[in-house]
Amino acid sequence: MGYLRVRxxxxxxxxxxxxxxxxxxxxxxxxxxxxxxxxxxxxxxxAPGEAVAVVGSNGAGKSTLLKLVSGTIRPTTGGxxxxxxxxxLLELGIGFHxxxxxxxxxxxxxxxxxxxSQQIATxxxxxxxxxxxxxxxxxxxxxxxxxxxxxxxxxVATVLRPDILIVDxxxxxxxxxxxxxxxxxxxxxxxxxxTLFFVSHDTGSVKTxxxxxxxxxxxxxxxxxxxxxxxxxxxGLIAVQRAEYEIRQVEGDSGRTVTRSGSAEVTITSADxxxxxxxxxxxxxxxxxxxxxxxxxxxxxxxxxxxxxxxDRLGNDVFGINTFHLDASSSNVAAGEAMAVDxxxxxxxLGVGSYSVSTALxxxxxxxxxxxxxxxxxxxxxxxxxxxxxxxxxCSLPVTVEWRRHTIGNGSPIAAYSADGARLDLPxxxxxxxxxxxKPRTAANRDL
Amino acid sequence: xxxxxxxxxxxxxxxWEFRGFILSSVKRDFVSRYLGTxxxxxxxxxxxxxxxxxxxxxxxxxxxxTLPGHQSRFAYSIYLCAxxxxxxLFSDLLNRSVGVFVHNANLLKKVNLPKxxxxxxxxxxxxxxxxxxxxxxIGFLLAIGEAPGSSxxxxxxxxxxxxxxxxxxxxxxxxxxxxxxxxxxxTSMLLQFWFWLTxxxxxxxxxxxxxxxxxxxxxxxxxxNFAQTIFLEDRVPAWSSLIYPTCVAITFLLLGxxxxxxxxxxxxxxx
Numbered sequence: 001m002g003y004l005r006v007r008x009x010x011x012x013x014x015x016x017x018x019x020x021x022x023x024x025x026x027x028x029x030x031x032x033x034x035x036x037x038x039x040x041x042x043x044x045x046x047a048p049g050e051a052v053a054v055v056g057s058n059g060a061g062k063s064t065l066l067k068l069v070s071g072t073i074r075p076t077t078g079g080x081x082x083x084x085x086x087x088x089l090l091e092l093g094i095g096f097h098x099x100x101x102x103x104x105x106x107x108x109x110x111x112x113x114x115x116x117s118q119q120i121a122t123x124x125x126x127x128x129x130x131x132x133x134x135x136x137x138x139x140x141x142x143x144x145x146x147x148x149x150x151x152x153x154x155x156v157a158t159v160l161r162p163d164i165l166i167v168d169x170x171x172x173x174x175x176x177x178x179x180x181x182x183x184x185x186x187x188x189x190x191x192x193x194x195t196l197f198f199v200s201h202d203t204g205s206v207k208t209x210x211x212x213x214x215x216x217x218x219x220x221x222x223x224x225x226x227x228x229x230x231x232x233x234x235x236g237l238i239a240v241q242r243a244e245y246e247i248r249q250v251e252g253d254s255g256r257t258v259t260r261s262g263s264a265e266v267t268i269t270s271a272d273x274x275x276x277x278x279x280x281x282x283x284x285x286x287x288x289x290x291x292x293x294x295x296x297x298x299x300x301x302x303x304x305x306x307x308x309x310x311x312d313r314l315g316n317d318v319f320g321i322n323t324f325h326l327d328a329s330s331s332n333v334a335a336g337e338a339m340a341v342d343x344x345x346x347x348x349x350l351g352v353g354s355y356s357v358s359t360a361l362x363x364x365x366x367x368x369x370x371x372x373x374x375x376x377x378x379x380x381x382x383x384x385x386x387x388x389x390x391x392x393x394x395c396s397l398p399v400t401v402e403w404r405r406h407t408i409g410n411g412s413p414i415a416a417y418s419a420d421g422a423r424l425d426l427p428x429x430x431x432x433x434x435x436x437x438x439k440p441r442t443a444a445n446r447d448l
Numbered sequence: 449x450x451x452x453x454x455x456x457x458x459x460x461x462x463x464w465e466f467r468g469f470i471l472s473s474v475k476r477d478f479v480s481r482y483l484g485t486x487x488x489x490x491x492x493x494x495x496x497x498x499x500x501x502x503x504x505x506x507x508x509x510x511x512x513x514t515l516p517g518h519q520s521r522f523a524y525s526i527y528l529c530a531x532x533x534x535x536x537l538f539s540d541l542l543n544r545s546v547g548v549f550v551h552n553a554n555l556l557k558k559v560n561l562p563k564x565x566x567x568x569x570x571x572x573x574x575x576x577x578x579x580x581x582x583x584x585x586i587g588f589l590l591a592i593g594e595a596p597g598s599s600x601x602x603x604x605x606x607x608x609x610x611x612x613x614x615x616x617x618x619x620x621x622x623x624x625x626x627x628x629x630x631x632x633x634x635t636s637m638l639l640q641f642w643f644w645l646t647x648x649x650x651x652x653x654x655x656x657x658x659x660x661x662x663x664x665x666x667x668x669x670x671x672x673n674f675a676q677t678i679f680l681e682d683r684v685p686a687w688s689s690l691i692y693p694t695c696v697a698i699t700f701l702l703l704g705x706x707x708x709x710x711x712x713x714x715x716x717x718x719x
Contacts, residue, residue: 013717022627071560074713090558097476099483108476111469112559120468 001084002048002163002195004069008078011039011064039064039219041078046212048083048163051196053206053227055234056216062199063168065216066090069197070166084163087113091168092153098142102133102152105141109156123159130185131155147178154182161189167198183209203231204352207385228384235282235382262373265301266333266361269294271378273357283348284386285396291343291379293359297333301372304330306341307360311377312394313353324365349396350383357381462562469561473569478576496581500588503528522592523680529585530679531648531672536581537607538614538668539639540574545618546635549626553719563712567619571611578607589679602684606674609690609697613667616701623707626715646672667693 012035016022021032039061046052054062067073069080070088095112096105106127110120120127128137131152133144141149158165165186187209190196200206206213206227213230215223223230274290275283283289293306306329307322323329323341330339357379361372391397463470482488504525520526548566555561589596625631646668647655655663663669670689677685 014714067557072557073716086560088560091554094555094558097480099480100476104476108469108472111466111472112555112561114466114469116468117472118468 002193003083004044004046004080004164004195004197005082006045006069006078006080007043009039009042009065009068009075009080010037010077011061011068011073012037012076035076037219039068039216042216042221043078044214044221044224046195046197048195049190049193050212051190051210052198053210053213054197054199054216055201055206055213055230056222059218060216061219062216063090064219066166066168066197066199082164085160086164086166087157087160087162088166089154089157089168090166092150092157094153096141096149096153099140101140102131102137102144102148106137106152106156109153110159113157115160120156127152127155127159130159130181151178154178158182158185158189161192161194163193164195164197165189167196167200169199169201203235203384206231231384232282235384262361262371264373265299266295266297266304266372268359268361268373268375268378269296269338271357271359271375273379273381281380282382282384285352285383285391286347286349286386289345289348291345291357293341293343295339295341295361295373297335297337297339300335301333301363302331303363304333304372305360305362305364306330307362308343309358309360310350311356311358313355316394318350318355318394322360322365347398348383349398351391351394351396352383352385353394354380354382459562459564463565463568466562466565470565470569470572474572474576477569477573492577492580493584496584499532499581500529500584503532504588518680520594522594526589526594526680527651527676528649529588530676531646533578533581533585534606534610534672534675535643535646535648535668537574537578538610538671539643540577541570541611541614542618542621542639543636544570544574545615546621546625546632548618548622549715550622550629550632550719556716557719563708563715567615567622570618571615575607575611596679597682599678599682599684603675603678606671606690609693610671612701613671613693613697616697616699616704619704620700620707623704623711623715626711626718642666642668648672667696 014022014033015036016033018024018032024030025032038059042065054065056062064073066088067090068075069082070086070090072088072090093109095108097108100108103124106124107117107120110123111117115123131137131148131154133148133152136144136148137152141152144152167186183205186196190209196209198209210227213223213225213227214221215230215234223233270293272279272292272294273281273283274292275287291308293308295306297304305322305324307320307324309320310318312318321343333339356377358374358376359378360374362374363370363372386396478492482491485491487494504522507524507528518524518527545567548570549556549563552566556563586596621631621635645663645666647663652660652663652669652673671693674685674690677683
């Protein structure tokens with residue numbers, strides 16, 4: 001139960017150059033189509049209980065693979081064998097009709113998954129409980145918020161534990177609380193032996209949920225291995241693609257997405273990220289790295305400041321510094337001179353995510369006075385979880401935890417906490433704090 | 449291309465496994481039309497009732513057309529209703545099944561559903577509408593003292609024939625419609641012509657000879673005529689008149705199944 005055996009699986013869509021081509025083919029006028037391959041020769045085995053993430057950029061064939069395995073589309077080549085009941089969450093809310101009540105729609109959604117109505121009736125209590133929509137269950141779905149719809153749909157779709165669960169990014173919906181809850185349910189399924197097979201762009205969930213990842217690129221299975229290794233490879237891959245893309249954009253004089261401005265007495269040739277001397281676009285949180293800026297002077301300048309600004313993927317400033325503030329600006333740069341400036345970080349304590357580096361050449365402490373060259377997003381890189389994984393947020397602060405027990409002579413606590421963590425004031429007469437704390441809280445409590 | 453068997457073992461079993469879906473869909477189809485109305489089921493009855501009233505009062509009583517060979521003043525009404533009843537089942541089935549794959553595109557793309565369950569839903573939906581109208585029609589017959597006799601049982605094989613023909617043709621056209629949506633547009637137009645090329649409003653005997661010999665190719669004529677005779681004369685016509693429509697129905701059933709089996713893999717790709 002729960003195994004998946006995929007052999008030489010391939011999918012091609014027919015493409016007819018002429019709209020009557022298909023009709024001509026039907027009446028026997030020979031082959032009139034070309035095959036457009038979206039997935040080629042994919043083979044792998046998944047053992048029962050494995051949790052496999054499929055990663056890859058848009059159009060890599062991830063959804064096609066999931067659709068093939070869930071049986072909605074038919075393979076062009078090869079085949080697969082699955083052990084046990086498959087539940088596919090390709091889209092939540094299939095079969096929902098806005099005019100019917102949540103209960104009626106729950107029945108329909110369950111029927112669509114192949115459950116008889118009688119069985120749904122017995123599971124209805126559980127569906128309602130998990131969806132947490134209360135009285136709304138008997139209201140028409142059109143009165144629901146989109147979050148409520150998703151909750152109900154997810155609740156129905158996962159009410160029975162399948163042997164194989166296929167999820168296509170359906171979980172990136174709903175509020176944080178429900179996302180948490182749905183992940184919990186999936187994790188519990190996994191722990192009970194359900195094989196997971198899911199597409200995600202969220203590296204965090206891939207890492208926490210999966211013990212294996214597959215990288216698809218242009219329809220080909222490129223890597224199959226541990227999530228760490230595959231994600232590193234993938235991040236490297238997309239970073240290279242992005243970098244090329246951005247360089248092209250700059251060359252194409254498109255100031256729309258990449259801002260490049262300045263009087264150009266000195267210009268940035270390139271910006272690079274190095275780890276242990278090797279150029280990279282994916283680093284582990286906490287690794288030592290160097291951001292290297294190559295520049296060339298076209299005219300002599302009396303004073304040159306080089307600045308970098310790291311931003312997160314939403315464009316928020318995370319960290320910025322320049323040579324002026326580091327007392328390391330260069331003076332009297334001659335025309336024609338080429339230089340490289342290294343910003344070395346002993347530990348790049350950034351949280352997991354995607355970051356950009358904007359670089360600037362100017363004089364003085366800001367670029368507002370004499371701006372030679374400002375290059376927005378001259379470099380994009382990924383931070384993947386490192387040794388201190390598990391933290392959230394854009395920065396990964398070095399932190400240590402120490403637990404201390406407080407007691408007075410007879411062992412009764414001098415500090416006590418109520419169930420919600422608020423400190424209760426008890427008469428304290430302690431002189432030797434060496435006892436116990438009723439409710440310890442760690443600095444890295446992820447359930448905040 | 450490798451030849452695909454017309455039947456695959458498990459095709460019907462899969463549909464049976466999805467009986468919950470089929471029944472819910474039929475129910476939803478019926479209920480959704482009257483959802484949000486205050487009178488609900490009344491409208492399901494009111495519309496066919498209005499049709500019967502119009503045809504009997506307006507057409508038969510005010511215009512008083514005579515049906516050759518029949519004395520009853522309701523003869524034409526019965527003739528008209530019996531024909532329209534049968535025709536409506538046919539056109540309802542055909543219209544729905546032509547669009548069945550296209551209109552359920554999202555379902556087919558996202559869920560692993562036996563596709564043949566959809567024509568089954570169409571059949572059951574159309575039959576449930578037909579049942580409502582038939583009950584009303586029988587009520588009307590009882591009211592005018594023309595209670596249908598035992599011959600009306602012969603209607604059952606006729607219904608099977610209508611369903612087989614309409615679904616066969618419908619699945620064939622419905623499959624093609626996935627690739628060429630023009631089919632759905634032309635079907636509703638075709639059905640209008642077809643209606644008037646079938647003796648429903650007018651008696652078949654009123655046709656000039658050359659037209660009658662041409663319309664003899666219309667498989668719906670003998671079918672409709674069968675129903676008309678049962679209700680009007682309370683007798684079972686010669687079964688042999690159904691041989692030709694049966695052959696046509698079986699042909700289209702096989703053709704529909706063939707087209708569906710051959711193209712069902714591509715249906716989802718194209719939607």
